[in-house]
Amino acid sequence: MEGIVLIFDFDKTIIDCDSDELVVGGLGGAALLQELLPTLPLNTLMVRMMSYLHSQGKTIQDISDCLKTVPIDPQIISAIKTAYALGCELRIVSDANTFFIKTILSHHGLLECFSEINTNPSFIDDDGKLRIFPYHDFHSSSHGCTLCPPNMCKGLIVERIKESLLQEGKRRIVYLGDGKGDYCPSLKLVEGDFVMPRKNYPVWELITSNPLMIKAEVCEWGDAEEMEEVLLKLINIILLSAQEEGNFQAMPRLPHEAFQQVLRVPH
Numbered sequence: 001m002e003g004i005v006l007i008f009d010f011d012k013t014i015i016d017c018d019s020d021e022l023v024v025g026g027l028g029g030a031a032l033l034q035e036l037l038p039t040l041p042l043n044t045l046m047v048r049m050m051s052y053l054h055s056q057g058k059t060i061q062d063i064s065d066c067l068k069t070v071p072i073d074p075q076i077i078s079a080i081k082t083a084y085a086l087g088c089e090l091r092i093v094s095d096a097n098t099f100f101i102k103t104i105l106s107h108h109g110l111l112e113c114f115s116e117i118n119t120n121p122s123f124i125d126d127d128g129k130l131r132i133f134p135y136h137d138f139h140s141s142s143h144g145c146t147l148c149p150p151n152m153c154k155g156l157i158v159e160r161i162k163e164s165l166l167q168e169g170k171r172r173i174v175y176l177g178d179g180k181g182d183y184c185p186s187l188k189l190v191e192g193d194f195v196m197p198r199k200n201y202p203v204w205e206l207i208t209s210n211p212l213m214i215k216a217e218v219c220e221w222g223d224a225e226e227m228e229e230v231l232l233k234l235i236n237i238i239l240l241s242a243q244e245e246g247n248f249q250a251m252p253r254l255p256h257e258a259f260q261q262v263l264r265v266p267h
């Protein structure tokens with residue numbers, strides 16, 4: 001069965017800022033963050049910053065209130081909802097953490113559109129402190145990828161997703177991201193997949209400086225409007241080609257007329 005899996009980075013892709021910087025900055029930790037940034041990997045630094053904020057009397061409610069101020073562009077919200085309604089499967093691969101991502105997505109009514117959130121695990125301990133852990137426990141072993149930070153190789157996550165999809169039949173992947181960490185997963189995509197790097201951001205620079213390294217088709221985007229336009233166009237192309245091949249078994253979650261209308265959008 002043909003199906004489309006959309007894999008989104010979170011910071012500067014779904015939201016237009018960095019949730020780590022926003023929370024730390026919003027709660028008075030910006031100076032310490034800047035001071036420690038050159039000395040520690042970001043994930044380790046965030047573990048430290050959460051302890052610092054807690055010691056300064058900042059509560060989970062303060063963090064949550066701060067996260068709820070993060071806007072998501074209406075066109076990104078509509079792109080996500082339309083893709084979900086068209087039967088795409090949506091997943092997140094992010095170096096933020098579960099608490100930040102779930103708080104922001106549920107505040108905007110988007111959490112249920114995503115079937116999987118791959119990120120650094122976090123939980124609230126008995127003292128009311130947010131504890132963040134590395135996705136990959138690099139204290140016990142290295143993930144072995146030199147392109148990625150020690151706590152997370154997004155390429156390995158995408159490989160695991162691809163393996164699990166193989167068992168469900170043929171699937172097409174569209175990967176969207178902006179950062180350096182999104183380059184490794186872009187290299188794991190194959191012909192028939194798509195990568196959507198954000199134009200003029202680090203992953204776009206890496207991809208465009210050596211385009212032969214990428215087997216997937218590259219479709220850049222710059223802002224929310226362009227992301228919606230490019231993403232829905234790609235979904236249409238994939239669905240129509242599957243239809244022509246007689247391989248069309250996607251199960252749109254929209255009423256038939258609305259589905260036809262989306263397919264007819266001229267590009």
Ligand SMILES: [Mg+2]
Nearest residue numbers: 009011012179
């Ligand atoms: Mg990002």
Ligand SMILES: [Zn+2]
Nearest residue numbers: 145148153184
């Ligand atoms: Zn990697």
